[in-house]
Amino acid sequence: MKNLKIAFVGAGNMATSLIGGLRAQGMEAKSIRASAPGAESRSLLNAAYGVQVFTDNQEAVAGADIVVLAVKPQIIKSVCLELANQLPPQALVVSIAAGITCNSLQSWLGVRPVVRCMPNTPALLRQGVSGLFASFEVTPLQRQQAEKLLLAVGQVLWVDKEAQMDAVTAVSGSGPAYFFLLMEAMIQAGQQLGLSPEAATHLTLQTALGAACMACDSDVNPDELRRRVTSPNGTTEAAIKILQNGDFEALVSQALTAAAKRSAELATQLGQ
Ligand SMILES: NC(=O)C1=CN([C@@H]2O[C@H](COP(=O)(O)OP(=O)(O)OC[C@H]3O[C@@H](n4cnc5c(N)ncnc54)[C@H](OP(=O)(O)O)[C@@H]3O)[C@@H](O)[C@H]2O)C=CC1
Numbered sequence: 001m002k003n004l005k006i007a008f009v010g011a012g013n014m015a016t017s018l019i020g021g022l023r024a025q026g027m028e029a030k031s032i033r034a035s036a037p038g039a040e041s042r043s044l045l046n047a048a049y050g051v052q053v054f055t056d057n058q059e060a061v062a063g064a065d066i067v068v069l070a071v072k073p074q075i076i077k078s079v080c081l082e083l084a085n086q087l088p089p090q091a092l093v094v095s096i097a098a099g100i101t102c103n104s105l106q107s108w109l110g111v112r113p114v115v116r117c118m119p120n121t122p123a124l125l126r127q128g129v130s131g132l133f134a135s136f137e138v139t140p141l142q143r144q145q146a147e148k149l150l151l152a153v154g155q156v157l158w159v160d161k162e163a164q165m166d167a168v169t170a171v172s173g174s175g176p177a178y179f180f181l182l183m184e185a186m187i188q189a190g191q192q193l194g195l196s197p198e199a200a201t202h203l204t205l206q207t208a209l210g211a212a213c214m215a216c217d218s219d220v221n222p223d224e225l226r227r228r229v230t231s232p233n234g235t236t237e238a239a240i241k242i243l244q245n246g247d248f249e250a251l252v253s254q255a256l257t258a259a260a261k262r263s264a265e266l267a268t269q270l271g272q
């Protein structure tokens, strides 16, 4: 990995997280380039990580072994068409754009090795998880390289059917937002019950962290961990009853289905 040259097209939230992870793992700044139209994102990235920044995408990708497409799905087609004849022939393309399929990328860039991946924002703290899917053209070595790139910001999970990337997007790509929403609601409810904003926030956030650590460390499932908190006829049971009477599980299922559907729609609306 350390001998590779990596170019990021796009210098926003996700590119910054990935570059931060690579630098923390000892990748040299001179091996990383990034491009973006806005002066602010370029200078922030350069100041934080010392990487070379460009306004010109074509200049950024020259000589790269891996090109990471970190732009919004709505502009990825124009970026690909701009780069199609400029990419080094053997370069691996890694796209993090939601919904955009390998087929679409290859129709714009020409048939070449492409890895589609879906990281998430905890990548910023190297606590992310990314789903990955490789096109047929990706070599075993390039697969390893893509994996190492994403391992710099957390854990990775390969899927063998590209359609599963919509589910990955619904569960883990968008997932941090669901937990943040639950935290917001708990902080608000805690205040309604008489806690100060600071106390409600402290109790909620540490509880979320503690529960996540327990679920990750434990050899039993979350449902068993939940049962262990829930004393018969106790306080937790009173709360869980309200959530289940409101069809909490069905609501979560509908929400994730909507996210997966939107991911598939992006493929149709913005694809080839
Ligand atoms: N945010 C998330 O939680 C996740 C996002 N994704 C995917 O990651 C991708 C990037 O998202 P995110 O980082 O959040 O978005 P941001 O808006 O933070 O970053 C997008 C970047 O693209 C740059 N850009 C815009 N136009 C061009 C262009 N023509 N050429 C080169 N760069 C350009 C922007 O430049 P400038 O800074 O100058 O405006 C910006 O730096 C999206 O496709 C999204 O689907 C995937 C997983 C999770």
Ligand SMILES: O=C(O)[C@@H]1CCC=N1
Pocket: 098, 169, 173, 174
């Ligand atoms: O909301 C979105 O479309 C992006 C993809 C996953 C997380 N954020």
